[in-house]
Amino acid sequence: MKTLLVAATGFEIKNILKYFELAHENQLETPDFDVLITGVGMTATAFALGRKLHQSRYKQVLNLGIAGSFNPDFPPGTVVQVSTDTFAELGAEDQEQFLPIEQLGFGESSYTAIPPQDVISPQLPTGTAITVNKVHGHQPSINAIKARLAPDLESMEGAAVFYCCNQLHIPSIQVRAVSNFVEPRKRENWQINLAIENLNDWAIRFLTNA
Ligand SMILES: O=C(O)c1cccc(C(=O)CC[C@H]2O[C@@H](n3cnc4c(=O)[nH]cnc43)[C@H](O)[C@@H]2O)c1
Numbered sequence: 001m002k003t004l005l006v007a008a009t010g011f012e013i014k015n016i017l018k019y020f021e022l023a024h025e026n027q028l029e030t031p032d033f034d035v036l037i038t039g040v041g042m043t044a045t046a047f048a049l050g051r052k053l054h055q056s057r058y059k060q061v062l063n064l065g066i067a068g069s070f071n072p073d074f075p076p077g078t079v080v081q082v083s084t085d086t087f088a089e090l091g092a093e094d095q096e097q098f099l100p101i102e103q104l105g106f107g108e109s110s111y112t113a114i115p116p117q118d119v120i121s122p123q124l125p126t127g128t129a130i131t132v133n134k135v136h137g138h139q140p141s142i143n144a145i146k147a148r149l150a151p152d153l154e155s156m157e158g159a160a161v162f163y164c165c166n167q168l169h170i171p172s173i174q175v176r177a178v179s180n181f182v183e184p185r186k187r188e189n190w191q192i193n194l195a196i197e198n199l200n201d202w203a204i205r206f207l208t209n210a
Pocket of ligand 1: 008040041065066067068069132135136154155156157179180181182187
């Protein structure tokens with residue numbers, strides 16, 4: 001069985017596509033791995049990945065992408081393996097308090113990686129992440145999420161990938177490169193090219209066992 005690479009956009013894995021001489025398409029097949037581009041966000045990701053895993057069997061899913069960092073030890077360019085990812089907005093407000101769905105009795109909001117048994121460990125720093133529909137860019141909400149969940153990273157897809165793979169008991173790992181600190185919105189500070197360069201370099205080494 002093969003590995004499935006999952007990314008929100010083709011741009012985030014552009015150097016992988018170039019290295020393996022693959023076209024920029026949403027679904028690709030190679031002898032060793034397949035590629036799925038889902039679109040940005042947890043809904044697009046859950047739909048595309050759920051459909052793909054219904055059609056084909058994979059030995060593992062590798063979710064690749066860029067992310068925002070809450071952790072000064074993970075500045076832009078850092079490549080991090082995500083251990084646990086939480087749907088941060090899944091719950092209810094009760095005045096100033098936030099009630100996660102666990103407290104409402106409707107299930108789980110956090111999902112973990114299921115590292116495959118037979119592959120080389122990615123050998124990366126590990127961190128926790130949250131998955132959001134709305135990127136944090138306002139200091140009071142950044143302070144609130146740090147106080148509530150103390151995440152290292154945030155993305156818009158990670159927990160959806162872990163959720164799909166947990167539901168189907170498929171090993172899954174998530175590797176993200178930091179493109180920006182989570183801070184009051186300052187798009188000019190984002191280092192997307194550096195993040196993509198480092199993420200793709202790591203992934204090419206991983207895929208070629210170098
Ligand atoms: O211009 C913007 O405000 C903007 C907001 C979110 C993402 C983007 C992108 O161009 C990249 C899409 C991709 O990036 C991930 N990402 C990167 N940094 C963050 C973040 O600080 N918070 C949440 N997600 C982030 C995300 O997974 C998207 O798929 C532009």
